[in-house]
Amino acid sequence: MILLSNAIHTEGLTKYYGKARGILDLNLSVEQGEFFGFIGPNGAGKSTTIRTLLGLISPSSGRASVLGLEIHRQREAILRQVGYLPSETAYDSGMRVQELLRLSAALRKADCRQEAEQLCQRLQLDPSQRVDDLSYGNRKKVAIVCALQSKPRLLILDEPTGGLDPLIQHEFFKLLQERKQQGATIFLSSHVLSEIQHNCERAAVIREGRLIACDRVEKLARTNAKQISLRGQVDLQGLEGLRNLRSTEQGCSFLYSGDINALLQRLSGGKIQDLSIAEPDLEEIFLHYYQKEGEAE
Amino acid sequence: MSIVKHELRLGRLSLGIWAGGIGFLLAICVLIFPEMKDQMQTLTEAMSSMGALTTAFGMDRLNYGTLIGYYAIECGNILGLGGALYAALCAVSILSREERERTAEFLLTHPISRQKIVGEKLLAVFLQITALNGLIYLLSLASMAVTGEAIAWKELNLLHLAYYLCQLTLGGICFGLSAFLRKGSVGVGLGLAVLAYALNLIANITESAKFLKYFTPFGWCEGAEILEQGHLDSGKLAVGAAMALLGIGLAFWHYTKKDIHS
Numbered sequence: 001m002i003l004l005s006n007a008i009h010t011e012g013l014t015k016y017y018g019k020a021r022g023i024l025d026l027n028l029s030v031e032q033g034e035f036f037g038f039i040g041p042n043g044a045g046k047s048t049t050i051r052t053l054l055g056l057i058s059p060s061s062g063r064a065s066v067l068g069l070e071i072h073r074q075r076e077a078i079l080r081q082v083g084y085l086p087s088e089t090a091y092d093s094g095m096r097v098q099e100l101l102r103l104s105a106a107l108r109k110a111d112c113r114q115e116a117e118q119l120c121q122r123l124q125l126d127p128s129q130r131v132d133d134l135s136y137g138n139r140k141k142v143a144i145v146c147a148l149q150s151k152p153r154l155l156i157l158d159e160p161t162g163g164l165d166p167l168i169q170h171e172f173f174k175l176l177q178e179r180k181q182q183g184a185t186i187f188l189s190s191h192v193l194s195e196i197q198h199n200c201e202r203a204a205v206i207r208e209g210r211l212i213a214c215d216r217v218e219k220l221a222r223t224n225a226k227q228i229s230l231r232g233q234v235d236l237q238g239l240e241g242l243r244n245l246r247s248t249e250q251g252c253s254f255l256y257s258g259d260i261n262a263l264l265q266r267l268s269g270g271k272i273q274d275l276s277i278a279e280p281d282l283e284e285i286f287l288h289y290y291q292k293e294g295e296a297e
Numbered sequence: 298m299s300i301v302k303h304e305l306r307l308g309r310l311s312l313g314i315w316a317g318g319i320g321f322l323l324a325i326c327v328l329i330f331p332e333m334k335d336q337m338q339t340l341t342e343a344m345s346s347m348g349a350l351t352t353a354f355g356m357d358r359l360n361y362g363t364l365i366g367y368y369a370i371e372c373g374n375i376l377g378l379g380g381a382l383y384a385a386l387c388a389v390s391i392l393s394r395e396e397r398e399r400t401a402e403f404l405l406t407h408p409i410s411r412q413k414i415v416g417e418k419l420l421a422v423f424l425q426i427t428a429l430n431g432l433i434y435l436l437s438l439a440s441m442a443v444t445g446e447a448i449a450w451k452e453l454n455l456l457h458l459a460y461y462l463c464q465l466t467l468g469g470i471c472f473g474l475s476a477f478l479r480k481g482s483v484g485v486g487l488g489l490a491v492l493a494y495a496l497n498l499i500a501n502i503t504e505s506a507k508f509l510k511y512f513t514p515f516g517w518c519e520g521a522e523i524l525e526q527g528h529l530d531s532g533k534l535a536v537g538a539a540m541a542l543l544g545i546g547l548a549f550w551h552y553t554k555k556d557i558h559s
Contacts, residue, residue, distance in 0.1 A: 017556075051557075076408045080408035094307065104407065106299040107408070
């Protein structure tokens with residue numbers, strides 16, 4: 001059943017490229033008005049998911065809807081309400097930025113001049129430049145303006161910040177937060193975990209084409225594991241629930257989800273100069289999810 | 298019509314170069330005709346001794362002493378091959394380019410149906426081929442007017458119409474190929490145009506290969522035949538139209554359902 005309240009809804013969505021795996025049995029729901037993160041390393045299936053939702057490729061099986069519309073049959077109606085920012089940007093040679101923005105608006109049958117001008121100003125993009133002369137970062141800015149200028153209900157962003165300097169990245173996320181305030185749904189695919197952690201409410205983790213976790217970002221980060229960092233020497237061999245051990249000359253850090261008393265016993269037997277016990281950040285969680293033996297849930 | 302306008306804008310330089318190049322060569326040939334007219338008898342005799350080559354180009358059946366006879370040969374070589382190469386290049390690139398140059402993601406994520414994209418791109422190919430032929434026709438007429446020679450309007454129009462239809466046929470076939478190809482499409486298009494030209498030369502040389510004229514659009518563009526018969530061969534035109542429509546139909550069928558690769 002397609003849930004009309006969902007901005008994105010997939011059921012058993014699967015895509016094979018010949019015999020090669022794209023995505024497998026993907027069940028995903030993004031609510032309207034959400035800022036949703038989609039996490040996974042290169043080749044995990046993030047772009048395949050997005051390209052399927054946009055109708056660029058057909059699923060091998062399963063179904064999906066965007067804004068309550070079936071991706072198969074209502075592609076045009078979906079795209080009318082979606083702004084898409086691809087991970088790699090390519091434009092026809094010989095065009096100026098303003099011509100490209102006008103073409104994009106014309107294809108949407110919309111007058112976006114005012115919005116485009118404002119966006120160019122905020123992102124410090126010169127619309128009179130030729131697209132062939134633009135740096136990677138400036139090409140990305142063109143893609144951002146194209147995606148945002150029509151004020152779409154749903155923004156699908158695939159690795160949006162590559163090439164952008166920190167100031168523009170900050171402005172870009174400010175823009176996204178403004179759009180969210182205005183009611184837009186934002187689907188942010190990224191492997192920059194801090195972007196997800198700082199901006200998204202919920203996130204899904206995809207690994208080798210399968211969705212392995214989907215929850216609120218705080219909840220994903222707040223597992224029963226603790227991030228332990230210590231300076232000094234201690235014998236941790238054989239301690240159950242210990243993961244991601246990283247040793248340095250001064251000490252070590254690791255994720256711990258075992259019995260806290262067992263840990264304290266080991267620590268008391270060592271020579272510790274400094275100790276910190278904290279909630280792990282998303283980076284650590286990500287590594288946890290990507291350990292083959294350490295499946296989520 | 299945003300895509301049509303965009304394609305015409307992208308293709309205007311190429312169109313200008315091809316139309317200017319072909320038109321300039323045709324005009325030069327026409328402008329030197331008055332000087333060469335006196336030597337035509339010698340030239341015709343020389344040509345008649347060239348055996349299969351004379352037959353291949355239909356030179357054994359044309360009168361070089363008249364502007365239209367001379368023009369039919371020049372037109373066949375310059376406009377025939379040049380126009381075919383342009384039409385093939387223009388049509389074979391128009392859909393494949395989007396995937397080859399990775400611009401498909403930009404175009405196909407806008408709210409416009411794939412049918413409309415294919416339709417508008419087809420119209421852009423048609424308009425560019427038409428513009429090429431219109432410009433060349435005007436340049437030819439202007440150069441003929443400069444020579445002061447009498448213009449055989451019917452024959453001239455038939456020759457140009459034949460080459461225009463030949464280009465549209467090649468364009469239709471190459472448009473179909475464009476929907477299937479990503480890389481190497483330019484080579485395939487140009488190769489197809491040259492192959493079609495060569496097939497007609499072979500069909501002219503030997504009687505047993507005459508059937509090949511039905512498989513190449515150049516089969517109905519033979520200057521000698523057009524001038525002799527005073528009309529185009531409707532049977533061959535029908536086969537050509539069927540080939541072009543098949544190409545266009547395949548383009549719509551395949552492009553509207555294919556996966557677009559990044």
